[in-house]
Amino acid sequence: MFLLREGIAPxxxxxxxxxRFHIGESLTGExxxxxxxxxLENEMAKREYPIKHGVKVYGTNATNSWYVKVSSRDENxxxxxxxxxxVRRSDFDDMMQKEAVNRGATLRRGQAVQALxxxxxxxxxxxxxxxxxxxxxxxxxxxxxxxxxxxxxxNQKVTGPxxxxxxxxxxxxxxxxxxxxxxSGTSGENAKDNTLILYHHKFHxxxxxxxxxxxxxxxxxxxRADFLEKKQTPxxxxxxxxxxxxxxxxxxxxxxxxxxKVHVVPNYSYxxxxxxxxxxxxxxDSHRFIDPIFSFGVTVTLREAELxxxxxxxxxxxxxxxxxxxxxxxxxxxxxxxxxxEDMIDLFWEQPFAFATFVHSRYPEEMTDAFxxxxxxxxxxxxxxxxxxxxxxxxxxxxxxxDYSIPIGSRYHPERAALxxxxxxxETTEKWMGAR
Ligand SMILES: Cc1cc2nc3c(=O)[nH]c(=O)nc-3n(C[C@H](O)[C@H](O)[C@H](O)COP(=O)(O)OP(=O)(O)OC[C@H]3O[C@@H](n4cnc5c(N)ncnc54)[C@H](O)[C@@H]3O)c2cc1C
Numbered sequence: 001m002f003l004l005r006e007g008i009a010p011x012x013x014x015x016x017x018x019x020r021f022h023i024g025e026s027l028t029g030e031x032x033x034x035x036x037x038x039x040l041e042n043e044m045a046k047r048e049y050p051i052k053h054g055v056k057v058y059g060t061n062a063t064n065s066w067y068v069k070v071s072s073r074d075e076n077x078x079x080x081x082x083x084x085x086x087v088r089r090s091d092f093d094d095m096m097q098k099e100a101v102n103r104g105a106t107l108r109r110g111q112a113v114q115a116l117x118x119x120x121x122x123x124x125x126x127x128x129x130x131x132x133x134x135x136x137x138x139x140x141x142x143x144x145x146x147x148x149x150x151x152x153x154x155n156q157k158v159t160g161p162x163x164x165x166x167x168x169x170x171x172x173x174x175x176x177x178x179x180x181x182x183x184s185g186t187s188g189e190n191a192k193d194n195t196l197i198l199y200h201h202k203f204h205x206x207x208x209x210x211x212x213x214x215x216x217x218x219x220x221x222x223x224r225a226d227f228l229e230k231k232q233t234p235x236x237x238x239x240x241x242x243x244x245x246x247x248x249x250x251x252x253x254x255x256x257x258x259x260x261k262v263h264v265v266p267n268y269s270y271x272x273x274x275x276x277x278x279x280x281x282x283x284x285d286s287h288r289f290i291d292p293i294f295s296f297g298v299t300v301t302l303r304e305a306e307l308x309x310x311x312x313x314x315x316x317x318x319x320x321x322x323x324x325x326x327x328x329x330x331x332x333x334x335x336x337x338x339x340x341x342e343d344m345i346d347l348f349w350e351q352p353f354a355f356a357t358f359v360h361s362r363y364p365e366e367m368t369d370a371f372x373x374x375x376x377x378x379x380x381x382x383x384x385x386x387x388x389x390x391x392x393x394x395x396x397x398x399x400x401x402x403d404y405s406i407p408i409g410s411r412y413h414p415e416r417a418a419l420x421x422x423x424x425x426x427e428t429t430e431k432w433m434g435a436r
Contacts, residue, residue: 001038001096002309004103008316011138013128015111018097022089023174023265025217026052026195026209026295029070029372032084034302043095049085050193050210055294055371057197059352062248066356067189068371077380079365086193088211112147115156121324122278123158142312145282146301149265149289151272153282160274164267165290170203171227172268172292173238174219176260181252182210195295198246202349205293206245208252215259220245221292224266235262268292275334276327281308288338291345299373300341304334307376332399337375339397340386344370347389354392358385 003010027035035044054069072082101107114127116137125139145153154162183190196208204226209217220241227237243250268289275287284301311320311330320326348355359367363385375381382390390396 001100001103001105002306003312004100004105006309006313008309008313009104009106010144011106011108011140012097012100013108013110013112013126013138014097015109017109019090019094021260021263022093023172023219023263024089024292024295024297025211026055026086026207027084028295028299029072029082029084030374031299031302032070032082033072034299034306035085037306038099040099043099044085047091047095048213049087049092050212051191052084052086053081053187053191053194054189055195055197056189057199057356058246058248059199059356060201060246062198062246064356066359068359068368069188071368071372073369073374073379079368086195086209086211086217088215112152115143115153115158117158118279123153123280141279141316143280144308144312145275145280145286146284148285149268151270151282151286153280153286154272154275158277158280159272159282159287162270162272165269165271169224170221170269171224171264171266172219172221173234173241173262173264174207174217175238175258175262176211176215177218177253178214178216178257178259179253179255180208180216180218181254182216196248196252197293198249199352200245202352204245206242206249207292208249218242218249218253219292234264238262274325274331276331277325278322281312281327281330283308287334290338290342293345293348294341294371296341296373300338300375303337303373303376307333333376336377336397336399337381340370340375340381343382343386343389343393343395343397346393351392358388363388 032044035041052070054067056065056067058065070082070084071079073079097107108128110128110130112126113129113135115123116125116127116139118124123140123143125137126143128136128138130136143153145151147153151162153159182192183194185191193210198206198208200206204222206221207217207219209219211217220238222237222241227234230237230240232240239256242253242256269291270289272282272287275282283304285297288300289297308327308330311327314320315326325331347358363383366383366385369379369381369383370385
């Protein structure tokens with residue numbers, strides 16, 4: 001949709017028929033602002049998506065909690081309260097896809113199976129397998145990799161290496177539950193459709209996200225070892241762990257009525273370096289995903305799309321020089337933004353009490369900005385709060401020519417990284433998982 005605004009009519013290649021289940025249901029304040037800029041506010045209201053006023057985090061045993069409201073900034077950078085939405089992704093993604101087509105995009109059902117390289121370097125398109133099994137080359141002046149966790153161009157080694165994070169030692173289990181007890185307020189901390197995060201201990205937590213008037217998305221994130229030790233199926237594990245993870249979640253689910261199968265996502269934490277180049281840009285999960293804890297995934301994807309669209313127009317008009325990486329500035333701006341998130345999330349895991357103090361009293365405005373997804377330089381980032389986190393984590397960030405954003409978060413896992421170096425014998429996530 002942002003490309004169409006720039007006068008570019010894209011071809012969308014999608015392997016799956018929509019609607020289809022997908023995870024990523026809680027939006028931030030800035031996701032909502034992007035949707036408003038796309039003129040979709042009325043459509044969101046019409047679909048009656050649950051309204052999110054903020055996120056409430058319950059500590060171990062639910063003895064303490066803290067709350068961050070959804071906010072926006074006006075043109076004078078003045079903070080004001082706002083709302084965003086919780087979305088059932090099957091419906092939301094279908095709406096977004098149809099909207100793009102209605103505005104002029106061409107949708108083709110098919111799977112990209114191979115990257116096509118230009119003789120002089122750079123990407124010239126992809127080889128596609130259509131549903132009837134035939135294969136065809138599609139040439140493109142610019143290819144956007146929006147393949148999510150499939151990280152298509154990274155697997156094809158068009159990008160730099162893909163580094164796995166040590167949070168790949170966690171596994172997420174999730175489903176939809178009917179009849180869960182919500183709060184009863186209409187706004188603020190006790191609004192009925194807010195996101196709840198329920199902390200158990202480090203790297204072990206649950207989410208509670210209403211997706212319609214009857215159904216709540218419940219997810220459990222747990223260290224992989226805990227799951228393997230119990231020798232249960234994912235559903236058995238989910239049904240049991242749900243009631244032991246935090247008493248507040250137990251209270252809110254008097255009887256378990258599953259409305260969706262139990263889905264599982266392991267190994268979701270990684271970073272792809274060199275994710276932009278001649279003829280290509282990776283967006284969203286196709287180049288980096290840290291941790292689902294504060295619901296930043298969709299925001300980052302939407303915002304990167306908005307940032308990339310005008311650059312793609314300039315590139316097509318020949319206004320950006322055809323260097324080794326014509327989109328290098330964009331790449332660094334995106335990495336800086338996600339680095340800010342990574343430092344915030346790492347501090348939450350490493351020092352949860354200090355983090356809560358920062359939210360409450362030391363940097364309430366800066367933290368409200370970060371939670372809303374205002375993460376870029378033009379949004380006064382890194383803020384004093386992020387600088388303070390870096391100090392506490394004993395971390396510095398450098399963005400020198402070839403040395404930007406070395407993965408250093410608490411998720412970074414040097415032994416795993418080696419598997420993604422250019423000469424590694426392990427080439428795909430699937431192979432890597434098999435090799436384990
Ligand atoms: C456990 C968990 C919980 C999460 N919770 C939240 C949350 O509450 N809020 C939030 O904002 N984010 C959340 N996220 C993150 C969110 O799911 C993602 O960040 C977001 O969906 C990324 O969007 P995307 O467009 O990059 O990729 P996706 O939404 O994954 O879309 C990728 C698309 O590419 C298609 N595709 C892939 N490969 C090919 C190919 N070769 N050819 C053609 N098509 C292809 C796929 O079919 C898919 O439709 C969560 C993530 C996890 C793991």
